[in-house]
Structure formats: structure tokens, C-alpha cells
Amino acid sequence: MKQFEYVRPASIAEAVAAAAQPGSAYLAAGTNLLDLMKGGVSRPDRLVDVTRLPGLDRVEPLADGSVRIGALVRNANLAHDARFAKAYPAVAEALLSGASAQLRNAATVGGNLLQRTRCAYFYDTASRCNKREAGSGCDARDGENRLHAVLGWSEGCIATHPSDFCVPLVALDAIVEIEGKSGRRELPLAELHRLPGDAPERDSALQPGDLIVAVRLPASARTFATHARYLKVRERTSYAFAVVSAAAALRIENGRIAEARLALGGVAAKPWRADTAEQVLKGATPDAASFQQAAQLALAGAKPSGDNAFKIELARRIVVRALTLAAAGTPARVPALPASPFASVSGALHV
Amino acid sequence: MTHSISLTVNGARRDFVLDDPRVTLLDLLRERLQLTGTKKGCDRGQCGACTILIDGKRINSCLALAVSHDGADILTIEGVARGDQLHPMQAAFIAHDGFQCGFCTPGQIMSAIGMMQEAQAGNDPERIRECMSGNLCRCGAYAGIVDAVLEVQAGQDEAKQRLSA
Amino acid sequence: MSELNLTTAPAHVRHGSNIGQPLTRRDGVLKVKGQATYAADNHLPGMLFAVIAASSIARGHVTSLDVAAAKRHPGVVEVMTSANRPKLAIDPEIKTNPFVFRMESLQNDEVRYANQPIAVVIAQSLEAATEGAALLAPRYEALPPRVGLDAGEVFVPPVVGVGNPTVNEHGDVEAGLASAAKQIDATYETPPQYHNAMEPHAIVVAWDGDKLSIDMPTQGLILSRARIAELFGLAHENIHIRSPFLGGGFGSKGLMGGPPVLGIMAAKLVGKPVKLVLRREQMYGPVGHRAPTRQRLRLGADGEGQLTAIEHHARTVSSSYDDFYEPAADASHTLYASPAIRTTHDAVRVDTGTPLFMRAPGEATGSIALESAIDEMAFACGMDPLAFRLKNYAEVEPISGKPFSSKALRACYEQGATRFGWSKRKLAPRGMRDDAGLLVGWGMGTATFPALMFQAEARAAIRRDGSGVVEIGTHDMGQGAWTAFAQIAADGLGLDVDRVEFRSGHSNLPDAGIAGGSAHTATAGAAIHNAGAAVIAKLADLATKDERSPLFGAGNTGVIARDGKLFRRDDESRGESYSDILARAGLAEIEARGTGAANPAAMEEYAMHAHGAVFAEVKVDPELGQVRVTRMVGTFAAGRIVNPHLVKSQLFGGMIWGVSFALHEEAITDRRTGRIMNANLGEYHIPVNADVPSLDVLTVEEHDPHVNALGIKGVGEIGITGSAGAVANAVWHATGVRVRRFPIRIEELLV
Known part of the structure; x- marks a missing residue:
């Protein structure tokens, strides 16, 4: 792992200012970022630790019937929030089908949105990868690619986004709240992630320094x-x-x-x-x-x-x-094996 | 640049000056505190051998920077037993042979303790299997692990019943 | 006291013999408290951290390394490359015995496979060493790598496995096939697999002049010591290796590989103790693997479902620079009676680390193909797979005609089938569903593994206080050496297990041989047993020749040892305690040695194998193709069971490896670069807890007087065999789709 400067801003404004400098990356739980740094895929010069920023770890129902999920809410906490899970069961089920209990305890909502692809050629720094290094080429295209993209891919990149959480979120018209150099703005989640086109190195619509501070599900989502x-x-x-x-x-x-x-x-x-x-x-x-x-x-x-x-x-x-x-119909409880085709594995045999 | 951090590790407060922010909690425990019960199996959050509890929650310590966890309350396998008296989960792992080589075992036990605190699995074996799937065991001791958890859960349920009776 | 604080759980009451009792693990308390010390848990004063830099090309040369950049990184002390590495006493390319495999020790700049060590960075911290290795930014002169089973010229290796003939033949296969009413001609493929013990290979090493002190996991303490001695030109007694616990081995820690040698070299170079631990991705290359295979099976059967011929051909690969050939076709030698059997092998060389022994080498790969083909033939004959196997039951070993030393396979079939409920199986595939609509399939496979013996020696002693000591450098890699051997030791000395101090796990003890081939318990157990018997004989000699002993004159009738006393065989009211005998003789202790080895006469006369029957139920989503094994029953006959508790666990583990073989494990190699693209534990899938809902193991009693004095056959590997095939056959039965490429993948089931 490359040496880096570690900073822990006290406010969102400080965080944005620190992260806007070139070579910076935000650190939340680090479940994806540290993995990438250990593999040499990400080599930031500065980590801006946002885990202590106040007010970002709450799930708040808003007056208009929507819900606002702070970017630092842990995946497990959100999935196990009974009111949330009842109103947005597909979101809870998706969260609980992802990774492991340990990772869900650590991983944050904001981090989940920004997790990088699992494309093996992105991870393998000896391979050419336009996403990792703009313009270098794509070794996945003619490589071992049985799990790669079938929609929206380009000759430059056939990687997929690995998140479970984002799938029901995008279906439910989730909105992302972003704090950036020029203040706060909002973006539909559907517009956060970018298709590769001819710039696969850009995963998202975020600009340097942009910090996701919350995800909002509109009132319609609970219907x-x-x-x-x-x-x-x-x-x-x-x-x-x-x-x-x-x-x-x-x-x-x-x-x-x-x-x-x-x-x-x-x-x-x-x-x-x-x-x-x-x-x-x-x-x-x-x-x-x-x-x-x-x-x-x-x-x-x-x-x-x-x-x-x-x-x-x-x-x-x-x-x-x-x-x-x-x-x-949504089952009364999240199945024992969330999102699995074997959710009801206890089924008795009838020949 | 150095970073002063303090952690509570197995009940004792520890203060350090970290000369390197790259140190993970796992490497801090193993290489700097010589608390080597916590194991490194993959170092990438893919095996669960490094599972510890932070503020009561199980996490992969290999993907946690020490410097970011200043002030955390950490429980490792070394802090689970009270002297010679094993934690019920430890005893149940022995009784049900929930391990073979033993390398994944500290992580499995910390994960099982964390899982019971999360109270999401109860005594449903299928939930337990799902909730323990973040801990790989190459020897294949999964059956014993589930039996061990079920026994401890049953003991806890019984104790609760006695209290409420 | 013992060097480790081992315990015996008081929960189990023992009656009579220690062997056969389901004792919990004596190292259990250490393991559950995190106090069992694995190699990488050691920390020496002044120790530095060494990290390997590995090649990203599979073939060619390293042309440059940015050593200066690495050295500039704060904390980096030294970079070891082929230019400055310490000299070895012999060329590591020389194979000084059949168990020496060539290794990478920075002898030159050649690269022979991806992930080969090309430098070692030594630093004051792990973080610095790790980044130092990344900063080397190697440049290469790369050659096109050879990848896969069709990579190059096919040749017939001189031997496969460990000295097995490449070709075996009995009867006339072509005539058998020509006369057959039904024929199966099917080709199966198995992928490269990696051991992936949870504990990465590690070494903590310190030089003291010409002495070496080493902590490292090894399945062969004395073999490893001998290899280190020759590589570094040291006297054996100057090398001390501690390996009290292995965090899993599965064959990858059996023979000395390159990485620990690099650790020793690094410590020499910097003159300080060094810790070197492989990163997980570095486990895919320098420490062995199971080679891929392509196996063609041609079976013939007559109108009654009797096999007329089995032909089993296996293609495999070895590395460009050394020889190990997965003896996959040999699996067809022993299981099914056939008037004609021919097994053949060929191979190609690819740019990979040398394949090696991986849990059931040959048996596992061969078994899944053979059991699939047998299943296909049973269906072709319109027979139930169990009925077909019984019809072709081998009463003598088919390839050799030798009688079996013991074989309770029929009982395994019967008891397993009953426990599983096999009789309710529908013959036709895709005919069973559960009430959730999932396809249900039932499949079976026969398990087999040879009952092998290597060589071992043990020392036993009885002390004045009546307690015993047994010393032997056995290896605990999860099979339960600390427990099972202590049980054997206790019985050998006629003592309760709590009265025996069992010393093990380091290289200054008598040679326990290698922990492999499922032969460790039998071999080291025999040595322990014989050492115990020899001590008892000496003790008896003292007593029966001493007029003051109540045993005086019992030399001809003999004595028996029990509960710390000797008794006259013909009159058990006359006896004397060990401590009384030793006290009167004025001895502090009495000791003897014993050895364990195969009996060549018995091997000549008998075929010796453990057997088993595995039944599996899978459920398959009919539209989505995802598979889950919902139930498995394995019934095994493996001679004497030393500790049923631990044996059950080992068999469970083997069966899970079978599930993994059929459904999960596969190293995915990029065809262009030879790099493994899933060299991790996230995408190289091994089963998780939720993959294994219900396992059941039964053992069938077997008394085998021929395999060894204790009647032990071994259970370390047999669990995989049969199981992989059972799962594969269950998938076919569920879906009607016969997948012949393993692991079975979702796309193949999307009918």
C-alpha cells in the first residue's frame, strides 16, 4: 500500500476542501477502498476519513413521506432497521444478500454506492484496463469474461457494477445528495453511475471533492x-x-x-x-x-x-x-437466505 | 507523520503512537501488540479469519485502518474467556468439534459471538448458516460450528425463560 | 510437562481402551482461546518482515527491478534479488531424491510461471516491506505462455503420481468393448485447483552462526529439515523446526517449497530474524496445486448390466521444469469388476508452478469422472445406480486379482442407502420436485482410497511415577494428531491418556514420516504402538526376572499391561505397578523405540483400500440453474477408527471438498497471459457454511489384520472421492443435464 497522508476533517466543508485536492480519496469503512489499495489498484496520496463527520449516520423519515438515509449508515443497521425494512423490503433483502455479516456491519451506504467493479482485469494491475488507467486498453474484452456485462458496455469496458443495494434503490427512484465544492446538489441515482462509453475511467458523475452525504427514497417508494x-x-x-x-x-x-x-x-x-x-x-x-x-x-x-x-x-x-x-407478495419476514432461489429450502419432497 | 490513538483492547486501554497510517487493526493486533489469536487468512475481507468485535459488532479487522478507529472498543479472541473459564461458545466449539486445524477458529468464534449479539439468527439453523457464511473453513467444520451455536443459543434461551418465569 | 498445555475434556468417560473413544481435541482449549501458535504468530526480537514480489508474466525473464525505488521507501532494509541472494550449498534444480521438487530461490532471472517469486523485500515493518515489493515495478522480456490441456506437444510421462506406471492393463479392452451391449464414451474435464489452506505458508526464521531456528508449518518435519540441510549445507542437528500446528495443509505443506527457503535466505542476507508470510494471491503458484485433467472413459456392459470393459485415459499437465502427473486414471483400478481394464495417461507441459499432491491426488480427479461414467452406464442399462454398482461389485481387486485385506463396501452401500432413503429414488431424471417447485436430484458415488503406510519412528518411556512419555514428530494439521496419537500412545503403554505426556510437533523428535497419503495415523500410530510395546516388554523383563516381583517367572505365560500395571496373563490377581517395578530396579525411567512401516509381504498378498458410499441430494432451480446440495450421507469403512469424533469431522471435511469439486472450485487462467484471474478467496469459490446444510457420516466397522497391527486404514482423503461424483450425479438426476466439465456452472443448467 502506497504511503498516504491521513486527514480527519471535522466538518463536511473541510472534508470537501481536503478531498478536492488531486490524489485524494474519501475513506469511510474502507471495505472496498482498502482492498483496492492493498492490491495496488488505488494508490491515493491522501485519505480523507469521513467516518467522524457528524449527522451522516441517521435514517430519517421526512415530512413529505420520503426517507433520508445518511451516507454513513452501516448496511447492516439499515437492513435491520425494522421500520425501514417494512417500508422498503426489497432494499433490505438486497442489503442482506450482499457480502458477509462482517462486511455489512462495516460497509456504509455511501461507500456501497461507490464500490468499484469486480472485473478481474481491473484488479489485476498487470492487465490493461481503461477503467484503472484511462486509454490503456481492455484485456477483459478478449479475456476470461463469462461474468461480464451484457448491457450498456462499450469496446472500451465490459465491467459490471457489483452492488446489490443499488439495484432496488435505482428501481425506487432513489436520489443522491452530494456536497461539493459549489455546495449541495442532488442527482437521481440512475444518473450517478456512468456507462463506460469512451471514458470508462469515470465510474460516476461525481467531481473531485464531491461527497455523497445521503440517499433519499421518495414517498412513492413505499407504495x-x-x-x-x-x-x-x-x-x-x-x-x-x-x-x-x-x-x-x-x-x-x-x-x-x-x-x-x-x-x-x-x-x-x-x-x-x-x-x-x-x-x-x-x-x-x-x-x-x-x-x-x-x-x-x-x-x-x-x-x-x-x-x-x-x-x-x-x-x-x-x-x-x-x-x-x-x-x-412481500413475505412477512426476510427469508432465511435473503434473495436466494433457495429461500424456501425447507420445502418437503413430493415426488 | 505520526498519529496518537487509543483503543480499548479486551477491556484494557492502550495508547499508541502510530508511525504509519497504513497499519490495519489486524496488523496492529498481530505484529505490534502480539495478540496473534486473530488470524490473517486473506487480508482482503474474503475469509473472516480476522474477525473481531468493534463496539460489539463483528468486522474484518484486515480492512480496518487502526488510525480510523481511534477510541474503539475492541474484543479479540484473547479477551473472550475469563481465565480458565471458557466462554460458552468456546466450550461448545470444543464439544461439537467446530474446527479441525483451528486457524479459522478465532474468527469463527468471534463471528458466532457477534452474531448472537446481533440476534438475527436465533435458533434457525438456516439463518445461522447464512449469518456464519462470512467465515470460511477449508477443513469443513461447518456442521460442528452450527451445532455449537445452536447449543449456546439454546442455553441462552433457557436462561431467559428461567428469568422470565 | 508437555511443551503445550494440552487438555482432556472431562466430559467423556472412557472404558478400557483409549483407542476408539470419542475424545474431544486435546488441543481444543488452545485453539478456541487463540493460543495455539501457528508459524506466523511467532515474533522474535529484532525481527524484520520479508515480503515476496511475484512475477506477473508466466514465461520469460526479468529484465529490471527498481531496487532503488524500493530501498528509498522508509523502513526498507534490503531487497534480495538474483543478483545479491546468498549462495545455496547445492543447485536447487538438482533432484537429490524423488521427493525433491524444483523451486524458485532467485537462482537466476528466469520466470517459469505467473506468481513466481522474483525478489524479496525486507523491512522494519510489514507495511514497508509490502509497499517496497510493489515499488520494484519489474520489467520483463516475456515469451508466449503455454496454457491449458492443449498447450503443446503431448507426451507420455515415465510415471504418474509417485512412481505409478503410466499404463495399466488387464484383459482385452477392445474385445470387451466390442462384445458390449451398451457403451459409454464420455470425456470429462476438471480444472486446476489450489489447496488454499486457511493459513498461508509462513516462516519465522533466525540464524545463530551455523544454526537455524525455524517456525514453519510442515507436513514433513524431517523431510523439510533434510532439504534445508542440503540447500544450506548445514548439519541436520543444527536445524530446529517447530510446527506444532498447521492451519491446514492438504498436501501443499508436505514438501519444501520455494517461499520458506527464500525466508531463510533473507534472514541470512540481513543477519536478522525474518518473518515471511505469503499473501493469499501468492498461494496460487509456488506451493503446488491440483493439475487440470481431461479424462476419456469408455465403458462396455453386457445385456445384464455387467461391465465388459473399462478404459480410462487421463490427460494432465505438468510444469515446464519439473514432473508431477496427476494419476487420475488409476481410480479405475480398484472399484468395479471388469474382465478388461486399461488405464493410460499422457500430458503436456504448461507455464505453471509444478502441480503437486492435493488432497486425494489422482483419486479425487479420477473418481468424479469414473463415478459419472458409471452413473451414465447404469442409466444406459436402465438400472438403478446402486443396483448397477452392486452388480459390478469387485470381490477381488480388478486390476491385480488380489484379494482385499478387508472390504466392507457392501455394508456401506446398504447402510448409507437406508439412512438416505435411496429406495424412493425415481430412475428417470428430472422427475422429482419439492413443494417449492425446485428440482430434486439424488446421486451416489463410491469412495475409495488406498491404505498406505510410510515410515516412522517413535520413542516411548515409562517414568518412576508410573506415567508415560511418547515422543514423535507428528504433524497436527487438523486431523487431530495431538489427540489420536496420544490415545494410541496411552494404549501402547497401558495407561490412561491423562497419564501419558505426548511430545510432538518439532524436528528434534523421532521421525514421524510425512503427514500425507492418509497414512499418518497408521504409520506414526504403528511406531507409537510398537515403541509402547517395546517399553512394556522391557518392563516385563525386569519384573518377571526379579524374584521379589509377584510376576517373577511369568516370562513364558506372558504379562499384560493395563492401567499402569502389569498382570500375569494367566492369573490377573497377580500384578505389579509400573512405578513399583521401576523403583525396585532403581530406574528413573525405562525407554524404547519402535518403528512403523508397511509390511511388504502383506502388500504383495493383499489389495488394501478403504471404501465408502456417498449419497447426495441436490436441489436445482429449474429456470435459474443455481444448485444447492441439501443433504449428504457418507458411509465409510476404513479399518479401525481411533477417535470417532475426529474421524467424523475429517470425513465431513472430505465430503465438503467433494461438493466444492463438483460445484465450486476452479482457478481461472487467462489464456493469453497464464495468470490466474481469481487468485483470491472472493472469486475462487470454496463452500461457505450455507452451502452445506446437512451432512451425515456413518462408519462401518472393519477389522483388518493385514494393513498394520492397529488395523488403521486412514480417513484423510477418502471423503472427497465418491462425494464429488455423487453431487455431479445428483445434478444430472435433478435436471437431466449431464455436465462433464467441472465445476458444474449455472449456464450449463439453463435448459
């Missing part, structure tokens, strides 16, 4: 509470990143879908909101045919970036399943 699920296919039962995941949320009125929300994880450089699929579901009956149609639309623009064509079909199936589960 899906009774029909919201997160589903995640992975290569072991727990403690694994998604091969593909999906968040589905429905508002069902009089047997019809009044409004649908759908997003996919593990398929693109950002949590992938499936707007066209949502539109086709609006007013439809919640049945297999509608869900199939939504799945087709959600993956309409998908194309393999390598040995990963299967992810397109898998993503369609996950969409159908997630919508089916959401339509069946």
Missing part, C-alpha cells in the same frame, strides 16, 4: 412495500457477488399492475433500470405472459461481451421470477 422482492443468482449460496440479480416492485390495484419498478444487477456498469419493461407492465395483469413480455423488453438491447451470452437468458428468467415473487 410498493407489499409487493417488492430482490432476487440474486450466485455461484455459491452466500458470500458471492451476483451473476445476475433483479429487484422487482409492483403496485397492484384491483388485480392489475398500477405501477411496476424493475432493475437488474450484475449486467452493466450501472444498476440497470428497465424502464420500457416497467411501462409495458403498467395496467397489465400480473401473470406469466406479462412478465415474459417485460423480460424480453428489459433485455432487448442486450448483447454478449464475451463468453456470457447465458447471462442474457438468465437475466430474462430472473426478471420473470422476481416479478412473480413480487406479485405473490
Whole structure:
């Protein structure tokens, strides 16, 4: 790990000023950043420790029916906040399906949003990677890429965003509150993460010094509470990143879908909101045919970036399943294995 | 540049001058305090061998900078037993053979203690397996680990019942 | 007292023999308190930290290292490269015996695989050494690496495994296939796998003149000492290695590899004690692995489901610079009766660290292919997989025709099937679902592993106070050496286990041989047993020749030792305590040595194997393809069980390795660079707790008078065999999809 200067600002303004200097990085829990620094992927000159900044560790219901989640709220604390989990069950389920209990205890909401890709070529500093080093090339494109992006990728980068948390958040129209050099601003989460295009080195719309201070879920987000699920296919039962995941949320009125929300994880450089699929579901009956149609639309623009064509079909199936589960209703409790296809593994055998 | 920090480690306050902000809690414990019960298996938050409790919560100490945890209250495997009297989780791990080589064991035990404090798993074996999945065991002692937790949980449930009766 | 504070849990009451009792681990308290000392837990005054810099190319040369940049980093003391490394006493490329493997010790600037050590940075802190290694920024002259099973010219190695013939043949395979009513011709692939013991390889080493003091995990104390002695030109007695606990070995800590040698060299270079610990990613290269295989199986069966031929061909790889060939096809020698069997191997050389022994080398890879093929044939014959296996049950060892020294496999099949509920299995695949709609599959596999013996020696003594001492440099890597050997020692001395001091885990003790091949308990156990018997014989000699002893004159009828006393065999009312005998003789203690080794006559006459039957249930999401093993039952017959508590744990562990083999483990190598792209524990998946919901192990009693005096066959590796195939076969039964490339992946199940 490169030597760095460690600073611990007392206020958000101080933090922004410190981090705006070149070579700076914010340190929250460090669960991703330290990993990257140990691997030589990130080599900041200065760490700006924001963990002591006041007022960023609260979950606050606001008067307009929205909820504001401070950037320093720990993933586990948010998922285990009973009121929050009841109102936004897919968010809680996604949080609890991510990483391990230890990492969830440490990791913060803001950090989760800004976690970097798990692309092995990004991590391997001997490989060319446009995201790690602008303009160097992409060794993943012709490499071992069965888990890479199938949506929104470019010739310059086929990495995916690994977050579970962001998938239901983006489906629920989350808004990111940012403190920057020119003060506070807001951004829809859908606009925070960038598709690679010809500048894969830029993961997000943030500018130097920008600090995420909160994530807000608008009042509409809780109207899906009774029909919201997160589903995640992975290569072991727990403690694994998604091969593909999906968040589905429905508002069902009089047997019809009044409004649908759908997003996919593990398929693109950002949590992938499936707007066209949502539109086709609006007013439809919640049945297999509608869900199939939504799945087709959600993956309409998908194309393999390598040995990963299967992810397109898998993503369609996950969409159908997630919508089916959401339509069946949010379970009273988060399943024993959150977001797992084996959530109800105790099922008895009937031959 | 040096950093003065103080930690409470297993109940005792420790003050240090850190000459290097890169030191993780894990390396501080192991290489500077010689508290080597906490193990380094991967150093990247992928195995759980370095699990300790900070302010009662289990975390991977390999991904925690010491300098950022100034003032923290840390519990490591060395602080779990009271002298010769084992913590019930330690005793249960022995009784149920919840380990073989023993290298992941301190992390497993700290994780199990942390999990019970989180009170998210109760006596549901499936929840326990899920909540203990952040601790890899290459020897494959998972069955014994779950049995150990179930025994301690049962003991705790019984004690609670007695109290409320 | 013992050098370690070992304890015996009082919870278990023992009756008579110590062997066979389910004692909890005597090192348990140390382990649960974090007091068991693994190599990297040692800290010496003035110690420096050494960190390896590893190559990112797989083949070529290092052309430059920025040593100056590393040295400029505060705290860096020295950078060891091929230019300034201390000289070794012999060229490490010379194979002085068959158990020497070539290693990287900075002898030159050549790079033979990715992750090869190319320099060592030594610093005052771990942080400085680590960054120093990063600052070296090596430049290379790279050659195109050879990667994968088709990388180059195919050749037939002279031997596979440890001296096994490359080709074995019995009967006429072509005739058997020609006469078959049903044929299976299937090719299976297994990936490179890495041991990934939770404890990374580590060494803490201090020189004192020409003496070496070393803490390092090793599965072979005396072998390691001998290798260090020849490399550094030291007398054996000047080297002291402590290895009281290994944080897992699985074969990767059996033979001396490069990294600990680099630690010793670094300490020599800087003249100070050094600690060198591998980073996790550095475990993928210099410390061995399981080579990939491609195995073609051709089976023939007649109209009744009787095998007419088994042909098993295995392709594997070795490194460009040394030879180890996974003997995968040999798995077909022993399990199924067939009038014709042919096993063959070939190989290609690739740019990788040399593959080595990894838990059940050959047996594990071969087993998953063979058990899959047998399953395919059973289905082709319209038979239940268990009925098919029983139909082809081998009453004698098929390849050799030798009788088995013992074989309770039939009982394993029967008891395992009953416990599992196998009779309710539907023959056709994709025919079972649970009430959540998940596909359910049941599969089975036969487990087998040879009952091997190496060589060991032990010293035993009885002291004036009636207590015993047993000394032998055994290795505890989780199998329970501190406990099981103490139990054997206690029985050998006729004492309760609490009255025996068991000294182990360092190199100044008698040679326990290597902890590998599932032979450690049998080999070292036999040595301990024989040392105990020899001491008792000496003690008996003292008593029976002494007129003052109640045992006087019992020399012909003999005495028996029990509870710290000797008794006349023909009259147990006449006896005398050990301490009385020694007191009268004026002796402080009486000692003897014993050895353990295979009996060549018995080996000539009998085929010696442990066996087992594994039954697995998987559930598969019918649309999403994710798999979970929900239930496993393993039934094993492995001779005498020294400690059922620990044996069960070891078998569980083996079965989980089987799950891992079938569903999880795979090192992913970039075809262009030869670098392993998942050299970590986040993406190189081994099972987590939630992957293993329910395991059940039964052991079937087996009395084997031929394998060794104690009747022990060993259980360290057999658990993987059978299990991997059982899981794979269950996945087929659940889905109807036969996946022949392991691990089974989601995309293959998206039908």
C-alpha cells in the first residue's frame, strides 16, 4: 500500500476542501477502498476519513413521506432497521444478500454506492484496463469474461457494477445528495453511475471533492412495500457477488399492475433500470405472459461481451421470477437466505 | 507523520503512537501488540479469519485502518474467556468439534459471538448458516460450528425463560 | 510437562481402551482461546518482515527491478534479488531424491510461471516491506505462455503420481468393448485447483552462526529439515523446526517449497530474524496445486448390466521444469469388476508452478469422472445406480486379482442407502420436485482410497511415577494428531491418556514420516504402538526376572499391561505397578523405540483400500440453474477408527471438498497471459457454511489384520472421492443435464 497522508476533517466543508485536492480519496469503512489499495489498484496520496463527520449516520423519515438515509449508515443497521425494512423490503433483502455479516456491519451506504467493479482485469494491475488507467486498453474484452456485462458496455469496458443495494434503490427512484465544492446538489441515482462509453475511467458523475452525504427514497417508494422482492443468482449460496440479480416492485390495484419498478444487477456498469419493461407492465395483469413480455423488453438491447451470452437468458428468467415473487407478495419476514432461489429450502419432497 | 490513538483492547486501554497510517487493526493486533489469536487468512475481507468485535459488532479487522478507529472498543479472541473459564461458545466449539486445524477458529468464534449479539439468527439453523457464511473453513467444520451455536443459543434461551418465569 | 498445555475434556468417560473413544481435541482449549501458535504468530526480537514480489508474466525473464525505488521507501532494509541472494550449498534444480521438487530461490532471472517469486523485500515493518515489493515495478522480456490441456506437444510421462506406471492393463479392452451391449464414451474435464489452506505458508526464521531456528508449518518435519540441510549445507542437528500446528495443509505443506527457503535466505542476507508470510494471491503458484485433467472413459456392459470393459485415459499437465502427473486414471483400478481394464495417461507441459499432491491426488480427479461414467452406464442399462454398482461389485481387486485385506463396501452401500432413503429414488431424471417447485436430484458415488503406510519412528518411556512419555514428530494439521496419537500412545503403554505426556510437533523428535497419503495415523500410530510395546516388554523383563516381583517367572505365560500395571496373563490377581517395578530396579525411567512401516509381504498378498458410499441430494432451480446440495450421507469403512469424533469431522471435511469439486472450485487462467484471474478467496469459490446444510457420516466397522497391527486404514482423503461424483450425479438426476466439465456452472443448467 502506497504511503498516504491521513486527514480527519471535522466538518463536511473541510472534508470537501481536503478531498478536492488531486490524489485524494474519501475513506469511510474502507471495505472496498482498502482492498483496492492493498492490491495496488488505488494508490491515493491522501485519505480523507469521513467516518467522524457528524449527522451522516441517521435514517430519517421526512415530512413529505420520503426517507433520508445518511451516507454513513452501516448496511447492516439499515437492513435491520425494522421500520425501514417494512417500508422498503426489497432494499433490505438486497442489503442482506450482499457480502458477509462482517462486511455489512462495516460497509456504509455511501461507500456501497461507490464500490468499484469486480472485473478481474481491473484488479489485476498487470492487465490493461481503461477503467484503472484511462486509454490503456481492455484485456477483459478478449479475456476470461463469462461474468461480464451484457448491457450498456462499450469496446472500451465490459465491467459490471457489483452492488446489490443499488439495484432496488435505482428501481425506487432513489436520489443522491452530494456536497461539493459549489455546495449541495442532488442527482437521481440512475444518473450517478456512468456507462463506460469512451471514458470508462469515470465510474460516476461525481467531481473531485464531491461527497455523497445521503440517499433519499421518495414517498412513492413505499407504495410498493407489499409487493417488492430482490432476487440474486450466485455461484455459491452466500458470500458471492451476483451473476445476475433483479429487484422487482409492483403496485397492484384491483388485480392489475398500477405501477411496476424493475432493475437488474450484475449486467452493466450501472444498476440497470428497465424502464420500457416497467411501462409495458403498467395496467397489465400480473401473470406469466406479462412478465415474459417485460423480460424480453428489459433485455432487448442486450448483447454478449464475451463468453456470457447465458447471462442474457438468465437475466430474462430472473426478471420473470422476481416479478412473480413480487406479485405473490412481500413475505412477512426476510427469508432465511435473503434473495436466494433457495429461500424456501425447507420445502418437503413430493415426488 | 505520526498519529496518537487509543483503543480499548479486551477491556484494557492502550495508547499508541502510530508511525504509519497504513497499519490495519489486524496488523496492529498481530505484529505490534502480539495478540496473534486473530488470524490473517486473506487480508482482503474474503475469509473472516480476522474477525473481531468493534463496539460489539463483528468486522474484518484486515480492512480496518487502526488510525480510523481511534477510541474503539475492541474484543479479540484473547479477551473472550475469563481465565480458565471458557466462554460458552468456546466450550461448545470444543464439544461439537467446530474446527479441525483451528486457524479459522478465532474468527469463527468471534463471528458466532457477534452474531448472537446481533440476534438475527436465533435458533434457525438456516439463518445461522447464512449469518456464519462470512467465515470460511477449508477443513469443513461447518456442521460442528452450527451445532455449537445452536447449543449456546439454546442455553441462552433457557436462561431467559428461567428469568422470565 | 508437555511443551503445550494440552487438555482432556472431562466430559467423556472412557472404558478400557483409549483407542476408539470419542475424545474431544486435546488441543481444543488452545485453539478456541487463540493460543495455539501457528508459524506466523511467532515474533522474535529484532525481527524484520520479508515480503515476496511475484512475477506477473508466466514465461520469460526479468529484465529490471527498481531496487532503488524500493530501498528509498522508509523502513526498507534490503531487497534480495538474483543478483545479491546468498549462495545455496547445492543447485536447487538438482533432484537429490524423488521427493525433491524444483523451486524458485532467485537462482537466476528466469520466470517459469505467473506468481513466481522474483525478489524479496525486507523491512522494519510489514507495511514497508509490502509497499517496497510493489515499488520494484519489474520489467520483463516475456515469451508466449503455454496454457491449458492443449498447450503443446503431448507426451507420455515415465510415471504418474509417485512412481505409478503410466499404463495399466488387464484383459482385452477392445474385445470387451466390442462384445458390449451398451457403451459409454464420455470425456470429462476438471480444472486446476489450489489447496488454499486457511493459513498461508509462513516462516519465522533466525540464524545463530551455523544454526537455524525455524517456525514453519510442515507436513514433513524431517523431510523439510533434510532439504534445508542440503540447500544450506548445514548439519541436520543444527536445524530446529517447530510446527506444532498447521492451519491446514492438504498436501501443499508436505514438501519444501520455494517461499520458506527464500525466508531463510533473507534472514541470512540481513543477519536478522525474518518473518515471511505469503499473501493469499501468492498461494496460487509456488506451493503446488491440483493439475487440470481431461479424462476419456469408455465403458462396455453386457445385456445384464455387467461391465465388459473399462478404459480410462487421463490427460494432465505438468510444469515446464519439473514432473508431477496427476494419476487420475488409476481410480479405475480398484472399484468395479471388469474382465478388461486399461488405464493410460499422457500430458503436456504448461507455464505453471509444478502441480503437486492435493488432497486425494489422482483419486479425487479420477473418481468424479469414473463415478459419472458409471452413473451414465447404469442409466444406459436402465438400472438403478446402486443396483448397477452392486452388480459390478469387485470381490477381488480388478486390476491385480488380489484379494482385499478387508472390504466392507457392501455394508456401506446398504447402510448409507437406508439412512438416505435411496429406495424412493425415481430412475428417470428430472422427475422429482419439492413443494417449492425446485428440482430434486439424488446421486451416489463410491469412495475409495488406498491404505498406505510410510515410515516412522517413535520413542516411548515409562517414568518412576508410573506415567508415560511418547515422543514423535507428528504433524497436527487438523486431523487431530495431538489427540489420536496420544490415545494410541496411552494404549501402547497401558495407561490412561491423562497419564501419558505426548511430545510432538518439532524436528528434534523421532521421525514421524510425512503427514500425507492418509497414512499418518497408521504409520506414526504403528511406531507409537510398537515403541509402547517395546517399553512394556522391557518392563516385563525386569519384573518377571526379579524374584521379589509377584510376576517373577511369568516370562513364558506372558504379562499384560493395563492401567499402569502389569498382570500375569494367566492369573490377573497377580500384578505389579509400573512405578513399583521401576523403583525396585532403581530406574528413573525405562525407554524404547519402535518403528512403523508397511509390511511388504502383506502388500504383495493383499489389495488394501478403504471404501465408502456417498449419497447426495441436490436441489436445482429449474429456470435459474443455481444448485444447492441439501443433504449428504457418507458411509465409510476404513479399518479401525481411533477417535470417532475426529474421524467424523475429517470425513465431513472430505465430503465438503467433494461438493466444492463438483460445484465450486476452479482457478481461472487467462489464456493469453497464464495468470490466474481469481487468485483470491472472493472469486475462487470454496463452500461457505450455507452451502452445506446437512451432512451425515456413518462408519462401518472393519477389522483388518493385514494393513498394520492397529488395523488403521486412514480417513484423510477418502471423503472427497465418491462425494464429488455423487453431487455431479445428483445434478444430472435433478435436471437431466449431464455436465462433464467441472465445476458444474449455472449456464450449463439453463435448459
